[in-house]
Amino acid sequence: MFAMATAALLVCMGLCLVRAVCGPTVFDRVLAVNSFGTKTVLLIAVLGFLTGRPDFLDLALVYALMNFIGTIAVMKFTRFGDLAGMEEEGG
Numbered sequence: 001m002f003a004m005a006t007a008a009l010l011v012c013m014g015l016c017l018v019r020a021v022c023g024p025t026v027f028d029r030v031l032a033v034n035s036f037g038t039k040t041v042l043l044i045a046v047l048g049f050l051t052g053r054p055d056f057l058d059l060a061l062v063y064a065l066m067n068f069i070g071t072i073a074v075m076k077f078t079r080f081g082d083l084a085g086m087e088e089e090g091g
Contacts, residue, residue: 002050009043030074037067 013036020032041064048056077083 002046005046006043006050009039009046013039013043026078030071030078034067034071037063037071041067 016032016036016039020029020036023029023032041060044056044060044063048054048060073083
């Protein structure tokens, strides 16, 4: 059962990589990379259950937080051109 879930996740991750490479806009690419990161979290969790090591769930949670913060940072950089997001006031 978990082996089939792992195989399905790997197929979905491959499709996300295809979208990340072929995406027509930068937003499609960011969304594909975010989806790839989410599927990586699921893959780590499933592999933890497959190998009988529940401490992989901690790694999956840390990776999920890094994926979320990274996606927000990339989207903010894409939108504003910098991470500070402060407009220069030219008086």
